Amino acid sequence: MSFGRLKALSGVSIDLAQGVCTGLIGPNGSGKSTFVNCLSGLLHATEGSIAFEGKDVTRFSMRARAQAGLARNFQNLRLFEDLTVRENIAMSARLAGGWRRGSEAIVQDIARTFGLEHDVDARVGDLSWGHRRRVELARVLNGEPRYVLLDEPGAGLDLSERQRLPGIIADLTSRGVGTLVVDHDMALIARVCSRVLVLRQGQLIFDGTPAAAFKDAQVLECYLGERHASA
Ligand SMILES: Nc1ncnc2c1ncn2[C@@H]1O[C@H](COP(=O)(O)OP(=O)(O)O)[C@@H](O)[C@H]1O
Ligand SMILES: [Mg+2]
Incomplete structure (x- = not known):
């Protein structure tokens, strides 16, 4: 993936499996968001291809990918500020094409999962950042995706x-x-992910278990800085 002359991602190839949580780490500017953007269809990769469940979706729009079961959040929230929490959650069902998920009982259930049951009628623009982040996650999950891309879901919490x-x-x-x-x-990644990918300057430098990543000299050097490399 190139932006003008900058190669933001190069030769990165991975497979994601259902029921597996994979972590993606790397220093700021290493290409993590670009990778998520290419997978979700927000950006169209300038090279390479993206297949989803065996089907080539390289030319699919973000919406078409969402309808196929691939959902994402945004590092900077994208919510409908003037709508209520309930309306924001219900909206995702329609966007993903799963109209059943818009039902009141399901929205209430999802709101409860995220501790938002007392806020369903609140206007999203009036909520704290942490609450908005939860509304965003609730909305992603309400679309019943089979794959979810979470770009810094803990940011601002x-x-x-x-x-x-x-x-x-x-x-x-x-x-x-x-x-x-x-x-x-890293504690979150180690706890929930069975596999971790490490990007450095747009290149995949590690693919393995979190435990192995924390022992990998290249990973320690680039991700944790010289402090650890020289220790
Ligand atoms: N829309 C864009 N136009 C030009 N350069 C971009 C754009 N988005 C990201 N970049 C550049 O691509 C590189 C990777 O950025 P990004 O994927 O946001 O990194 P990360 O999420 O790992 O911090 C950075 O050098 C960044 O400045
Ligand atoms: Mg990013």
């Missing part, structure tokens, strides 16, 4: 809100959803 994340991600994995989680919190 306070500690107690972050503590909900492992449970939410583990729940998704146990329901058979394949997830790709981009996060700087």
